[in-house]
Amino acid sequence: MEWETVIGLEIHTQLATQSKIFSGAATAYGAEPNTQACAVDLGLPGVLPVLNQEAVRMAVIFGMAIEAHIAPYSVFARKNYFYPDLPKGYQISQMDLPIVGKGHLDIDVDGVSKRIGVTRAHLEEDAGKSLHENFHGLSGIDLNRAGTPLLEIVSEPDMRSAKEAVAYMRKLHELVRYLGICDGNMQEGSFRCDANVSVRPKGQVAFGTRAEIKNINSFKFVEKAINHEIERQIELIESGGKVVQETRLYDSVKDETRSMRSKEEANDYRYFPDPDLLPVIISDEFKAHIKAELPELPDAKKQRFKDSFKLDDESAGILTSSRQLADYFEAVLAASGSEPRLCANWITGELSAALNKAGLEITDSPIDAQRLAGLLVRISDNTISGKIGKQVFEALWQSTASADDIIAEQGLKQITDTGAIEAIIDKIIADNLGQVEQYRSGKDKVFGFFVGQVMKEMQGKANPAEVNKMLKEKLQG
Amino acid sequence: MHSKSITELAHSLRAGEVTSVELTQAFLNRIKQHQDLNAFITVTEEQALQQAQAADVRLANGTAELLTGIPIAQKDIFCTLGVKTSCGSKMLDNFIAPYNATVVEKLNNAGAVSLGKLNMDEFAMGSSNETSYYGAVKNPWDKTKVPGGSSGGSAAAVAARLAVCATGTDTGGSIRQPAALCGITGLKPTYGRVSRYGMIAYASSLDQGGPMTHSAEDAAIMLQAMAGFDAKDSTSVDVPVPDYSAGLNAPLTGLTIGLPKEFFGEGLDPAIAATLELAIAEYRKLGATVKDISMPNLKLAIPAYYVIAPAECSANLSRFDGVRYGYRCANPVDLTDLYTRSRGEGFGKEVKRRILMGTYALSAGYYDAYYIKAQKVRRLITQDFKNALAEVDVIMGPVTPSTAFGIGEKMANPIEMYLSDIYTIAINLAGVPALSIPVGYAADMPVGLQIIGNYFAEAQLLNIAHQYQQLTAHHQHTPHGFA
Amino acid sequence: MSLTAEDVNKIAHLARLGIDQHDVGAYAQDLSGMLELMTQMSELDTDNVEPMAHPMDQAQRLRADKVTEANNRDNFQAIAPQVEAGLYLVPKVIE
Incomplete structure (x- = not known):
């Protein structure tokens, strides 16, 4: 039988606020345990939550970016369950009335565009962490993360392959970073994914029973975990079994999913509106204010790069994959006044390779846009050749000097003085009369030998076009 | 000295007739002398004397406020930095609060001296103070009777003059009912008027802190210190706090009092009804007119509240x-x-009973039938208040269907206990302010009159209560053995 | 509507509330009594009534995104039942 996969993703993005969603404690990652857990985060008796404005702004700007309905009236609810990383015994979340309603995101898979529906996005507080190192057989609880704002983004079950799921996740990852609402750091858990996966016979309309896979914290694992789960479900059904609705944990070490029955046991969350918080009202003025702040989004930017700068799809895609990279490109372009494709080639080629090798982000690049622009100016005005450019690039990477200083210091300027070039050519011809003879008898290939000799003698600094022209004249005698 | 009002004491402190340290010591002695009432869970003698010393300095250097140097006490539901805050429960018997509630902070800043923490029903769940882990509190008017609850320790302490005044909290009547049963004045402010930050939550959309005092005049002074917007409480309301003492003496001519027929029907002790009638007659003398009104949904307040x-x-x-x-x-x-x-x-058992009830009401399959239904009923009850208060200035009625009952009498039947909150609960559902003042006795036990006003009409309620207290002396009576 | 002992045990588990097995019958009776009280509400037509969650018809106030709380771990953990290396200790968490 032919099977079709149905996937929906729930993505938890930690919002990049300074303080927590309901308290004034810091959200910085990596602090000593429980040093960023204040009275409110600890759920001390008598404390009360007050909502962080920035978390609301970030949720709304996200909603606008996916062209979603922004709820004029949304409500926080308590989700009740007991777990040691959940200090109050309930999580403040949103249930019936989330802040962001239906929206969508377009993905590209193998050159085909597809629209994925976003069901909703709601604000909630993150939980703390249980540490399982052995404390005399006990677990340790760190509540620094408790109360960090999360935007949970729930997709429609619109994806049909692990590849589509990854494309959606990447697209969302790119978007939240573009908007500056999430740092996207997956190792630190800033961007986490749960996948709802089911299979059904191709052509069947009804959905199959789904399993929820939790704890997938990299793009690679999402693909692997989903593919694994698809295989597991198909094998199960084909061998006469039935998929049960459950939560499964992805184990990246063993590369398998396993049932998490312990969490399933009592999932009667008894949601009800949190009486400590009032309804969140989003006015039209607030929305207009945020709309004005909305940056150019990745798809629009990519199209503009293609249209205005005549970049190909691939280069435009790479350059707009992060707002910082796109900004870098535009800064280089503006500072150098060079041909956009030259700028694009240097950024996607030489610079990206160097950054990759060093494990750096564009924002940490040792060569800032001004200095790279300085190099491109000199390539464009023929002061140096592209080949010498690479040598200058190396030097820029290693130092803080400008391209002009490096060119001057290392004497890399192209020699355009025809007298100097002529003298060298005359000398080479005199030293290699045999080869001259061959050339004159019709062996054109030997011409390359002369070019090489001249360039070698001039340490690559001669203008190649000038060398070619003069050599031809001399050799023809 | 212990029978004086806040204003009188403030005067004595300024006149040098007594120091705050002396006054504080006198109250600490009374607390020891009347330990059998079981009104206090914790007495903070050392801290009280330190605060009194600091108050004497303020009194001497002219920076004192009205409450500076006045010995008060806190219901043990308010978190007090470095002091055990038990909420009447074994659960928090070892809990030394690491921070101050906003109300505590405000009263400290006003220079009030805190004598200690007052007994209460466990987590404020109870109407008799019998659910406290620390045992029942005795009613100073009759030690075999309950003081009411949940602020039973507060009411007993003020009635017995173990503190000049006290804080209380009111979720379904927990300030007004014990005030009525102990013959003192108790005000539940408008929801949102007094910060809930640091007040251990029972039912967040109903809880409200307020003053428990001898007189409306004292209540005005205490509320002045307690009320106000608090950025730490999302449900705190940002409206200006008026001068509650300024209008106490305004005449009541032209005041319209509504008497809901639902408050005076079956179930009300005829002796209480008769006492209330006399009180209302006093108001007619003061120039008020009385109007019969109806609030048809009041009868559903108890079921809605208990969801x-x-x-x-x-x-x-x-x-x-x-x-x-x-x-x-x-x-x-x-x-x-x-x-x-x-x-x-x-x-304890009562807390468990309510957790079980609430868990059930919110669980899958019952949420709409109970919780949503109760919230809809809540709106209708609120509408009844809005309609009535559009027609009359204030509503008057009983606080309790009977006077204080015997300790142990109703513990076996929790539902009967719940029903005794019939006249107070609807006020919390609507969020309007209400107070209880002593207006006489039925079989030698105090009877309270409840006065209910519109949102943020605390000043008006205090004025109305004060005018009655200018004509009568019930609020000055001291139970036998506590003079 | 009346609750059985089994219902009470189920709710108690949801609430992680240990109750004395001798008391289960009494709780079942009390809760059933409360539910009985609640049936009075069903007599009232509330079809077109909005549920009311708060006494005040107000909007949530928003806080500026500022860090206002300093580390206070030592004070907070001084009242904790069991801590080590800055962590709250609990019986092993099994996922």
């Missing part, structure tokens, strides 16, 4: 899990055991 309050409490009390503070059971074998036994051993 909403337990639902909210079931979640509010989930934080007591033996992990970060409070009671933890011995040798838990696993997580479930830690939770189940810590909570099972730490909470």
Whole structure:
């Protein structure tokens, strides 16, 4: 039988606020345990939550970016369950009335565009962490993360392959970073994914029973975990079994999913509106204010790069994959006044390779846009050749000097003085009369030998076009 | 000295007739002398004397406020930095609060001297102060009777003159009912008027702190210090606090009083009804007119309350899990055991009953039938108040259907106990302010009159209460043996 | 509507509330009594009534995104039942 996969993703993005969603404690990652857990985060008796404005702004700007309905009236609810990383015994979340309603995101898979529906996005507080190192057989609880704002983004079950799921996740990852609402750091858990996966016979309309896979914290694992789960479900059904609705944990070490029955046991969350918080009202003025702040989004930017700068799809895609990279490109372009494709080639080629090798982000690049622009100016005005450019690039990477200083210091300027070039050519011809003879008898290939000799003698600094022209004249005698 | 009002004491302190340290010591002595009332859970003698010394300095250097140097006491539901805050529960018997409630902070800043923490029903769940882990409080008017609850320790302490005044909290009548049963003045402000930050939550959408005093005049002074916007409480209301003492003497001519027929029907002790009638007659003398009104949905206040309050409490009390503070059971074998036994051993029966009720009302399949229904009824009840208060200036009625009952009398039947809150509960559902003042006796036990006003009409309620207290002396009576 | 002992045990488990097995019958009776009280509400037509969650018809106030709380771990953990290396200790968490 032919099977079709149905996937929906729930993505938890930690919002990049300074303080927590309901308290004034810091959200910085990596602090000593429980040093960023204040009275409110600890759920001390008598404390009360007050909502962080920035978390609301970030949720709304996200909603606008996916062209979603922004709820004029949304409500926080308590989700009740007991777990040691959940200090109050309930999580403040949103249930019936989330802040962001239906929206969508377009993905590209193998050159085909597809629209994925976003069901909703709601604000909630993150939980703390249980540490399982052995404390005399006990677990340790760190509540620094408790109360960090999360935007949970729930997709429609619109994806049909692990590849589509990854494309959606990447697209969302790119978007939240573009908007500056999430740092996207997956190792630190800033961007986490749960996948709802089911299979059904191709052509069947009804959905199959789904399993929820939790704890997938990299793009690679999402693909692997989903593919694994698809295989597991198909094998199960084909061998006469039935998929049960459950939560499964992805184990990246063993590369398998396993049932998490312990969490399933009592999932009667008894949601009800949190009486400590009032309804969140989003006015039209607030929305207009945020709309004005909305940056150019990745798809629009990519199209503009293609249209205005005549970049190909691939280069435009790479350059707009992060707002910082796109900004870098535009800064280089503006500072150098060079041909956009030259700028694009240097950024996607030489610079990206160097950054990759060093494990750096564009924002940490040792060569800032001004200095790279300085190099491109000199390539464009023929002061140096592209080949010498690479040598200058190396030097820029290693130092803080400008391209002009490096060119001057290392004497890399192209020699355009025809007298100097002529003298060298005359000398080479005199030293290699045999080869001259061959050339004159019709062996054109030997011409390359002369070019090489001249360039070698001039340490690559001669203008190649000038060398070619003069050599031809001399050799023809 | 212990029978004087706040204004009189403030005068004596300024005139040098007494120092705050002397006054504080005198009250500490009375607390010791009347320990059998069981009004206090914790007496903070050392801290009180330190605060009194600081108050004497302020009095001497002219920076004193009206409450500076006045010995008060806090209901043990308000978190007090460095002092045990038990909420009347074994669960928090070892809980030394690491911060001050906003109300505590405000009263401290005003220079009030805190004598200690007052007994209360466990987590404010009760109408008799019998659910306290620290045992029942005795009513100073008759030690075999309850003082009411949940602010029973506050009411008994003020009535017995163990403190000049006290804080209380009111979720379904917990300030007004014990005030009525102990013959003192108790005001539940408009929801949002007094910060809930640091006040251990029972039912968040109903809880409100307020003053418990001898007179309306004292209540005005105390409320002045307690009220105000607090950025730490999302439900705190940002409207200016008026001068509550300024209008106390305004005449009542032209005042319209509404008497809901639902308040005076079956179930009300005829002796109480007769006493209230006399009080209302005094108001006619003061120039008020009286109008019969109807609030048809009032009868549903008890069922709506006993869904909403337990639902909210079931979640509010989930934080007591033996992990970060409070009671933890011995040798838990696993997580479930830690939770189940810590909570099972730490909470008393009434608290458990309400957690169970609330958990049930919120659980899958029953949410709409109970919780949503109760919230709809809540709106209709609120509408009744809005309609009535559009027609009349204030509503008057009983606080309790009977005077204080015997200790142990109603413990066997929780539902009967719930029904005794019939006249107070609807006010919390609507969020309007109401106060109770002593207006006489039925079989030698105090009777309270309830005066209910519109949102933020506390000044008006205090004016109306004060005018009655200018004509009568019930509020000055001291129970036998406490003079 | 009346609750059975089994219902009470189920709710008690949801609430992680240890109750004395001798008391289960009494709780079942009390809760059933409360539910009985609640049936009065069903007599009232509330079809077109909005549920009311708060006494005040107000909007949530928003806080500026500022860090206002300093580390206070030592004070907070001084009242904790069991801590080590800055962590709250609990019986092993099994996922």
